[in-house]
Amino acid sequence: MTPSTSVNTQHHIIVAHCESYLTAHGDNHKGVGWPNYDDAQLRYQVMLDGLLAAVPAGQHVRLLDFGCGPAHFCEFLQQGQYASRIEYTGLDLSERYLALARQKFPATTFLQLDVLQESDALPTFDYIVLNGIFTQKCSNSFEEMWAYCQDMLRALWPKATRGVAFNVMTKQVDWERDDLFHVPMDLLATFLKKEITRNFVLRHDYGLYEYTTYLFREPNRW
Template identity: 45%
Template sequence: MSGQYQAIIRHYEDCLAQFGDSHRGVDWPNAADAAKRYRVMLDLIRPSTTEKTLLDLGCGASHLYAYMLDHDVEGLRYAGLDASSAFCALSRKKYPQNEYLCLDVLADPTRLREFDYVVMNGVFTEKREMSFSDMFDYLQRMLAVVFEKTRCGMAFNVMSKQVDWERDDLFHVSLDQLTDFIAKKLSRHYIVRNDYGLYEYTVYVYKEHNGWPTS
């Protein structure tokens, strides 16, 4: 499986080259659904009296940050991470005030430092030519690395199995299979969101039952 996920990165770079800085440039079919995903990702965050750090892993063109600005989201210090140098360059040009990490997390996990929250929107929704087994292995490896560097919680989305038909290039995951891995290897404190009208679901995984660390 080593390196196969690089094809997913190249696919998104092809989308950017074809469609530019838009929802289609990060391979979301329409802007309204993309905005809905940003809202659901941010619902991960628990109320707090202090500023928290947020890592947008797979940030693409920083459309989540644009959503935060448009909706006056406060109390979060945003940072972006992407394995694609093209997307990192675009995001840095748009928002030079933000921190951006151009990093393949699996290739160099030691460079990933801790954040209070991490969101991974669209990182696991497409498997392209990868087999289901290889993609699920990629997901498990990524989540294990990222959750270790997460102080409060993380969010990610995958395609649902409760659909009329499945696309071969998308990653449709059984809820039982996914939550079995989460509960056994990551945390028993998780929430599954399947209430926002798209053919996918989002999972929040927390370190503690109330979303806060013990120290």
């Protein structure tokens, strides 16, 4: 499916907005838009726990960190128990973020490409993680962001041989920020079942104002 021009414009706007965090705060959690360090670390753990729960202990997996920024997820992996199990690859549109990532991890593969325009250039991976890609809509409307989210999941699903994980802001809050992407669960679930897979998990139990969705190729025998 060829994405619309408007959708392509929206995700480049989001990348530019995220780079403004790097200018303001440097190479840290605030430099990628996360206000709290501990919450950022929790997100990494939640992404891994949901995907790797179905992988036998010791089994090697290939993981793509989509929208990797300055590779903070790679730093998290190297400090934990998963380092020997995961072959990490990062991808981002931002040259500034990628320059930092490559400086810190010169032996790691980092890709710079627009998947909505160059999907054939993206290899396959066991798992694809999108952490924070769908949490901010910036100046975009909900409709524009929802179209982008759908187009991106359609493009990435064929590239994941086992599963995908991503987070969005929850509607189960007292108030919503206009610049964040709060997605109704029933809207997301209907789309996933119709166009992606019926093998999915919505996780809303880790204390942040968001939820994480895991998509699986096969029924997940937890």
